[in-house]
Amino acid sequence: MKMKRTFLFRAGAILLLLIIAGIMMVIGRGHTVYIDNKSLDYNGQTYSTPYKVVVFVDGEQVAKLRDKERGMATCIGQKFNMTLEITQEKGGSEETVNVALNLPHHMDGIAINLPAYLAGLPEDAYLSEFQIAVEETEEPSEEAPIDGAVDEFDLGDI
Numbered sequence: 001m002k003m004k005r006t007f008l009f010r011a012g013a014i015l016l017l018l019i020i021a022g023i024m025m026v027i028g029r030g031h032t033v034y035i036d037n038k039s040l041d042y043n044g045q046t047y048s049t050p051y052k053v054v055v056f057v058d059g060e061q062v063a064k065l066r067d068k069e070r071g072m073a074t075c076i077g078q079k080f081n082m083t084l085e086i087t088q089e090k091g092g093s094e095e096t097v098n099v100a101l102n103l104p105h106h107m108d109g110i111a112i113n114l115p116a117y118l119a120g121l122p123e124d125a126y127l128s129e130f131q132i133a134v135e136e137t138e139e140p141s142e143e144a145p146i147d148g149a150v151d152e153f154d155l156g157d158i
Helices: 002-027 114-118
Strands: 030-037 040-042 045-047 052-057 060-065 069-076 079-087 094-102 109-113 127-129
Touching: 030 060, 030 079, 030 114, 040 114, 052 069, 069 079, 109 114
Parallel strands: 030 109
Antiparallel strands: 030 069, 040 045, 052 060, 052 079, 060 069, 079 094, 109 127
């Protein structure tokens, strides 16, 4: 009887810890959100960028974006809220837009394309996983030293 009771308490404790871990995975997961102000071609139509976008997250300015610029913010949880102050053309009036997004669980770095979002395109057009562009580097060539040049291992006539 005592052995069965001990087993039930241990199984209950493990189950409780697994439930807490599952909740924390959803609630407490951190995301890095990249905000892109880059023009986009989608279904044969080009969506151009506004002149300037000022991005606020939790009342704090995180980026001031012009054409082809990117800002970054961090978010804990699955809901991301930001306020955009958009100036369409130089010297024009500012328009304020509040944005509330549900972030996907399966993405680590999330990129939001502002012109696509502001145009009302579907989620697959404005939301993508951030990919770091890897630059290809040239391998150093093995060239013979030029006549008269001193090689680092040249000991001269010893």
